[in-house]
Amino acid sequence: MNQAELSASFFQQYFADEDLEKQSERLLKGFANNSDAQVQIIDPSGRLLQDSTGLPGDNIMMNFIDVQEAIKGHPGIWNGEAPSTQEAILAVSYPLKANDSIVGEVRFITSLTETISTINQITVLLICVGMLVIAIVTILGLVLSWTITRSIKDLKQAADQMTEGNFSIRVHKRYRDELGTLADTLNMMASRISKSEQLKNDFISSVSHEIRTPLTSIKGWIITLKSNGVNNQPLLHDGLDIIESESDRLTRMVDELLDFSKLDNGRITIRYASVDLTELIQRIVRQLAPRAARQGISLEIQTGEALPTIQADENRLKQVLINLIDNSIKFTSPSGRILVHAYTAPSKVVITVEDTGSGITEEDLNNVLLKFYKGDQHASGSGLGLAISEQIIKLHHGELRITSTIGKGTIVQIDLPV
Ligand SMILES: Nc1ncnc2c1ncn2[C@@H]1O[C@H](COP(=O)(O)OP(=O)(O)OP(=O)(O)O)[C@@H](O)[C@H]1O
Ligand SMILES: [Mg+2]
Incomplete structure (x- = not known):
């Protein structure tokens, strides 16, 4: 043109x-x-x-x-x-x-012969390239979807097994991608569930054991009293005393369990009121001193300067201190010493319960705050004391810390905001 x-x-x-x-x-x-x-x-x-x-x-x-x-x-x-x-x-x-x-x-x-043949060549080339691209994309897509579906299949299989209650199964992590992370999460979840299953089983067996001990003793005394208690006044007296204290122990234990389930569900509320800490500590120590004395342990208080009155739930604090001192008495051998020390620090009050008892191994130290955890499975107790105490202190916006040296003793420190 x-x-x-x-x-x-x-x-x-x-x-x-x-x-x-x-x-x-x-x-x-x-x-x-x-x-x-x-x-x-x-x-x-x-x-x-x-x-x-x-x-x-x-x-x-x-x-x-x-x-x-x-x-x-x-x-x-x-x-x-x-x-x-x-x-x-x-x-x-x-x-x-x-x-x-x-x-x-x-x-x-x-x-146009040459033009047409050039166009034909280009067309053939484009079709070839297009088919090559389609082939590559198809292969890539297949490979990709194969790797993904394989991982998903693994995950589904493992999840199915877990639904059946088999928490020992672990997903094989194939790649370090999102599905790999999901596999890790699933594995972690399974191991947590197994751990808590284990704790639950330990707990049930230890609680049944705990309940059976007082029940055996109550039953034994009732049989004794039935056969010859009517004529023997001192025996009747002793027996009833023991039945009473064992029933108290059972009640306490049930209360503790109920308390714990409430704490765990966050259904417990702290009723704040002014609390005179010095007076509270003295009262608790007076209450527990006879028990310590029976085991040949000295229980002392050290409150230096006057402690400020703080806003707290007195009954709950009392529960914490009794738990801590109870632990110290339980894990300290005769001629040992327990010291309850309270002092003020900037914007907080610190209470420590220190004993010269058995101490806690480093491994146990990481776990003692867990519910149902006991250093020795055969020791008495439900393993709830420290878990409950920590929850209560947390609800008070305070902090509970434990330091311990095996063979030397344990210090539990509570910080409460003033
Ligand atoms: N003062 C301590 N000295 C040595 N070990 C301790 C001391 N306090 C706690 N422990 C260890 O921590 C574990 C958990 O304590 P925790 O008070 O929670 O439960 P428990 O005393 O076994 O049971 P519970 O308090 O419910 O009766 C104990 O079993 C024990 O092994
Ligand atoms: Mg305890």
């Missing part, structure tokens, strides 16, 4: 005054010089005047659409098959104008 347009404007500038038919040979040479295409010059009636391939003149070209268009004054394009060779060609005709009237037209014809 560019070449035809250029040729037409060249003609308009330099040959407009000449007769087209006479100059056609010269014109053809000029036009064909600059082009690889076949060039034709046609007169306004559609008769072929010149052809660069030497096609004989006098052919009537009016049946080509591009020729018809150019005669009407517009550039025309046609593609189709060459009449003689059946080759695919593209023809462009451009009107040649002189003084605003159309005196003929120039027609450029080029073979």
Whole structure:
């Protein structure tokens, strides 16, 4: 189209005054010089005047659409098959104008064989590349989904097993991706559940044991009293005393358990009131001193300066201190010493219960605050004391810390905000 347009404007500038038919040979040479295409010059009636391939003149070209268009004054394009060779060609005709009237037209014809074969090559190439891309994407997708579904299958299998109650199962972590993290989480969950299952079982067996001991003693005394208690006043007295204290022990234990379940569910509330700590500590120590004395342990208080009155739940604090001193008495051998020390520090009151008892191993130290945890499974107690105490101190916005040296003794420190 560019070449035809250029040729037409060249003609308009330099040959407009000449007769087209006479100059056609010269014109053809000029036009064909600059082009690889076949060039034709046609007169306004559609008769072929010149052809660069030497096609004989006098052919009537009016049946080509591009020729018809150019005669009407517009550039025309046609593609189709060459009449003689059946080759695919593209023809462009451009009107040649002189003084605003159309005196003929120039027609450029080029073979499309090479273009079509290039296009075909490109098409084949694109199709190949496209299929390759589709193949790669499909393979990648399959591999990816295979790895993902494999991990998910593992997870599902493990989760199914856990639903059945098998918490010893562990998921194999295949990759360090999100599913790997999920596997870790699932494993961690399973091990926590197993641990708490274990604790629960230990707890049930220790609680049953704890309950059976006083029940055995009560039952034994009732049998004794039934057979000869009526006549023996001192025996009756002793027996009833023991039955009473054993019942108290049972009640205390049940209370503790109820308390704990409430604390654990967060259903317990702290009833704040002014508490005189010095007085409270003295009262508790007075209450527990006889028991300590029976075991040959000295129980002392050390409260230096006057302690401030604090806002706290007196009954709950009492429970904590009794728990701590009870532990100290339980784990200290005769001729040992227990010291309850209270003092003020900036914006807090510190109470420590220090004993010269057995101490706690480093491993146990990390666990003693857990519910139901006991250093020695066969020792008496439910393993709740420290867990409850810690909860209560936390509810008071305070802190409970334990330091211990095995064989030397234990210090439990409570910080309470003033
Ligand atoms: N003063 C201490 N000296 C040595 N070991 C201690 C002391 N206090 C606690 N422990 C260890 O910590 C464990 C947990 O104590 P915790 O008071 O929670 O339970 P417990 O005394 O066994 O049972 P409970 O208090 O419910 O009757 C104890 O079993 C013991 O092994
Ligand atoms: Mg205890």
